[in-house]
Ligand SMILES: Nc1ncnc2c1ncn2[C@@H]1O[C@H](COP(=O)(O)OP(=O)(O)OP(=O)(O)O)[C@@H](O)[C@H]1O
């Protein structure tokens with residue numbers, strides 16, 4: 162199997178470069194594949210010790226950005242400094258100073274838990290004493306004690322996820338990139354995983370996390386939202402939700418949400434309408450009185466309206482709004 166770090170040499174830990182409060186500084190970074198710009202000139206800064214959420218729909222450029230920041234692929238234009246190192250000219254130093262947990266968990270399925278840890282320890286050049294110390298810590302942290310000899314392929318997704326985090330942090334990096342670390346994992350395992358991430362953050366480790374789950378985004382200190390290769394919003398979860406501070410969001414409980422959505426989309430007074438889980442959400446802008454029109458319209462069209470309530474905007478509401486402003490659909 163190829164790992165993200167298919168190197169002949171080990172990535173022996175070296176100290177990070179210049180002291181600065183910034184873990185990541187990105188300026189004008191682009192990546193073009195053929196004539197398609199997957200990442201189209203992005204700028205942002207991540208402070209040391211932050212949990213930074215990088216959100217965006219499928220294909221928006223999240224993994225491509227992470228791969229450039231990890232020194233795995235070179236930007237076509239612009240650049241970035243990661244832990245003080247230049248991602249183009251000092252890619253190996255970048256890699257030695259970060260941890261990376263990929264979307265697909267880079268684990269050997271046919272090796273045991275212990276063997277996977279040993280493999281990653283070898284990549285980072287840990288000596289036997291350091292490996293013993295880190296192995297003990299990771300087995301406890303991940304709750305994997307007693308499973309050391311189990312084949313990785315036989316572990317549930319939740320255990321694999323924690324093992325992957327262990328492998329990504331075997332060399333005690335101060336910055337970790339996590340690309341959709343919780344996709345495909347049940348809510349209990351996701352919660353447990355976020356507890357681990359919060360523990361790392363409490364130790365001052367910087368976390369750069371991509372996720373599709375909006376509830377996870379609220380765990381982040383700051384967020385950037387990427388859409389079609391461009392950053393369309395950046396700020397704390399509170400600041401991003403503030404985009405909707407003047408709008409009224411109505412949550413509609415109705416017999417057939419999708420049908421009701423098709424009926425009201427584009428009607429006068431309906432700024433945005435979309436399903437959020439099983440609920441229909443309608444942004445009626447600065448016209449709270451539209452609530453009565455909505456109930457009447459749906460009732461007349463034969464829908465059973467069980468309730469229309471004004472709700473506080475969620476991050477998901479804010480992102481639908483931001484994407485809509487770009488002329489797209491979230
Ligand atoms: N090596 C490549 N060659 C050509 N196109 C690529 C390559 N890697 C990514 N792309 C394209 O670039 C765009 C961004 O891909 P990327 O994987 O960064 O998105 P993403 O935001 O991580 O999506 P997802 O949520 O599905 O993981 C997509 O359209 C993808 O098809």
Ligand SMILES: [Mg+2]
Pocket residue numbers: 223224225264340
């Ligand atoms: Mg991706």
